[in-house]
Amino acid sequence: MQKNIIIFICLSILAFIVVKYQNFTVILSGIAIFIIGMFFMQDGFKQLSGGLLEKLLQKFTHNSLYAIITGFVATSIVQSSTITTLLTISFVGAELITLVQGIGVIFGSNLGSTTTAWIVSSLGIDVKISTYAFPMIVFGVILRFLKTNAMKGSGNVLLGLGFIFLGIAYMKDGFDVIKDQIDLASYAMDGYTGILLYILIGLVITIVIQSSAATLAIIITALNVESITYINALALAIGANIGTVLTAVLASLTSTQDAKRVAGSHVIFNFVTAAIITIFIYQFKDFVDFLAPYFGIAETNSGMKLALFHTIFSLVGIIVLFPFIPLIAKLLEKIIPQKISSASKPKYLSPVVLNSPDAALVAIRKETINLYENCQKAMLHALNLHTTGLTKETLKVRLNDELSIIDTNIDEIYQKNLKSLYSDIVKFSSFAQEHMFDFQHKEAGELKRAASIIVEVLKDTRDIQKNLNYYLKSRNEFIKEEYNILRKELAEILIDINTLSTLENDADQLTQLEVIKSELAQNDLASSEEIDALIREDKIKATMATSYMNDSATGYSIQKKLVEVANILFVNSDLNKDLGEVKNETK
Template sequence: MVKKTLIISILLIIAYFVISEDNIKIILSGIAIFLIGMHFMEDGFKLFSGGTLEKILEKFTSTNARALTTGFITTSIVQSSSLISVIVISFLSVELISLAKGIAIIFGANLGSTTTAWIVSSFGLNLKISIYAMPMIIFGVIFRFSKNSTYVGLGNILLGLGFIFLGISYMKEGFDTLKDSIDLAAYSVGGYLGIFIYILIGAIATVVIQSSSATMAIIITALAGANILYIDALALAIGANVGTTVTAVIGSLTSNENGKRLAFAHFVFNIFTGLLAVVLIYTLRDLVEFLSPMLGIAADNYTMKLALFHTLFNLLGIIVLYPFISKIVTLAEKLISDKYKKSSKPLYLAQANIKIPYNAMVSIQKETIRLYDNAQKAILHALSVHTSQLNTKEDIAKVVNQNSKIDTNLDDIYQKELKSLYSDIIEYALISQQNMNQEQSKYVTDLKIISNLIIKTLKDTRDIQKNVNFYLNSKNEYIKEEYRFIKEELVTFIFEVNELKKDFESDSETDELEVSTQIQVDKERLQKLDVIHNGRIDSLIKDEKITSKMATSIINDTSTAYTICTNLLNIANVMFIRDKNLRELGELDEVK
């Protein structure tokens, strides 16, 4: 009730000023238009890049230094540290990068976000940028009518830039005329008390607006209109940096523990940098005065001096904290420990990834692999094989011939663990495909099919589990040998698929042609399970070595084993071969 009353009160106050004060109405309109522009810019870069932005962030992060540089460059281009933060959090949720690399990217993104101040102070105030805004908006709307997502993304970027320029123009106009009616600078509080007050104002403004870029644009246009003093503008800039920590925390709420750790690191960086800037505010101000002539900044150009100050204290924070990234990681892992997660709960299907096609695709891929891991472990246990005993190909004969039995209820495992996980994968895939291009959507459709095959493989194993365990203990050596062969083939195929998985997940270069050849060889091995056509059962019956009842069981169970192995090869072909052409060569004619 209190929250609702507070919101209504704020809206009424805003409505009063909008109606009664033309200057404030123009400023608020400028802020609103600027924020709309930022929104279109973010959406535009997501669509326009088609996953390129995500691939760049994934590829160019081999070291902390490269990750920091990549964070700086990408944020400078897209003009949104929030977008980069969301992508990094989503990367961490699917374990595409390490936490240390993610923190380095965020450090770079903080420095990259300072370019907004340079753009606004150098172009936004010195040029009549509203002239350029209208053509951008017009062409942005035209491109948005395209059916091609890349052109729609470009349209959103143009719309975003147009609205940002228009918003800056409105804010500048509002602050220019506001000085005539209200002298805000006259209410300035001197000393460190005033600095802390303006830091608090800057932080609150950023939390409310949810954009440090918008806050900096407001500060710069207010400073240009002489509505605030230079020293107060410096304090507001510090506050804007501190306020972005709330955005990071909110963005991490739907993420896993690593996402929360990244938000913690972001919080540590901004708070520490803010405190450092407060302590050294007058020293940094003097350093700005010293550097300005070297950079061609005029003595009375306080807006560009503010941009330089904003860059300097963020750079100082990086210089001080960069060597301690590993310590921050250790502290974050201690404070935010991993929660135990049942196999029925998804680890990688983060809601934040749904609107980022490339990351959503990777999320589904990793969760499908996890579904396979859980299923193959259950299948091996159903065949009385401990996964820890199956390390090399030579171990296959040992585990097949051992007499120990593992009590495994596959129905129970399916109902309690895998059914829910499978449903979550399918639901997540269906929702995320709405934002994907044709190629990405096709791959996710393949993953949905593979998820279904994994469940079918588990159920097929359940159907032969009883007979395998029964006849392996039979006194009839012939039927015993047939079921030992079925077990050996199943274990061999699972082992080889797991080897392909290891190669796929390792950092070393894998000869995919060799992998594809191995799948072709395995396809030929499948014929050994075709007992009807190879005549092996006919000979056993003819020589009266097995009964007709035994023969029926063997025919049915080898047919099921054939289906299981076929599906295992299809699973491996889709999930563990990267090259699309090789995947097509490896496809089996029929998936049962």
């Protein structure tokens, strides 16, 4: 209630400013249009990347240096350090990259975010930028109506650039008018008091509009029309960098411990760097003035000097903190210890990644695998087999050992643990799909289907558990042997799927999948022939035969479903796509 009241008061004040002061309205409109442009451009780059960021983070973060370069490249591609940060949080949480690698990516993303300042400063000074905005918007709208993801993505990028250019033009016009009426530069404060005040202003602006890129666009535009002094603009840029930290921290508060650690590295980077730059701000100002001519920046071009200062800010942080990345990781792990969650609690689903499709897909996949692993453990216990050290070799020994019933209530396990986890996966996936493109939406749907099949498999196992425990203690060695074979078949396919999950090479995955499918076909045929022979030879009673036939059919259904789950969770999605296309062509 209080939050709604505060929002209402803020909106009322904003409405008063918009109505009363038209010159400020022009600037505010420019900021709003710029932010809309950033959203369109980010969506466009995400659609065009088609999982490129995910692949970059997975393949090129082997050490801290590569991680920094990857963070820089990824952020430069999508023009958003927030997206890179969310992906990093998800990947660290999903254990696809280590915390040390994640910290490196965060450091690199800070450097990558400086490219926005270079774009704004280089295009928004002497060129009449609004001239290029309208054609971009027109062609952007046209491309958005085309069918392919590449065209839609290109349309979003053009729309984004068009709105960004238009926003800069409006801000520039607004500051031009205000400068003629009110000399904001006359309110500049000298010394460190003024610097600290402007750092605070930059921080507040970034928190309010939730975009350091937009803050820097405002600063550069105001600086170009000389509405603020150069030294105060540098202080505002420092504040904007600190503001992005608070946004990341707030986003991670309700998330996983790994998310908090990644956000913590963001805090350390920006606060340490901001402290160094603030203390030596006049020396860094002189350093920028010294370097500017070597980059072809004119002495009067304060906007591009600010972009250079912003880049130096991030480079200083990387140079100073790079040797201490492992120590920072250990410190964060100590300050933010890992919580032990129950089987019913999701390990990877974090609200912070909902708006980032690539990160959300990784989280959904890892959580579905977590659901599968919990289901697998319950299944093996229901088959009276312990999971520790289970291989095909140890399985033979355990099947020959004297039977020891493991008390496993599958209904209770499902109700207390797995039902909640399954529900969380479905709920999270549904919300995440709202922000996804068609190909991502389809993948999320497949993962939800896998989760549903896993739950079906668990319930099917429950259906054969009662007969299995009963006949394994039977004096009839023939029916006992048949149920042991059923245990063996189910356990072996779980072991084979575990092997599949460890393979990364496409060819190895295909080979293992074919082995599993071949064994599945043999199991169905052998089971059918064996039971027919036992019935004909009167070695088992009719009641035993019918029970086993039903359970055998259920067991075969379980195996087929497990193969389907394995195909979705553990086989390369691109490989699956290629196989699907080949099948369609042969029909």
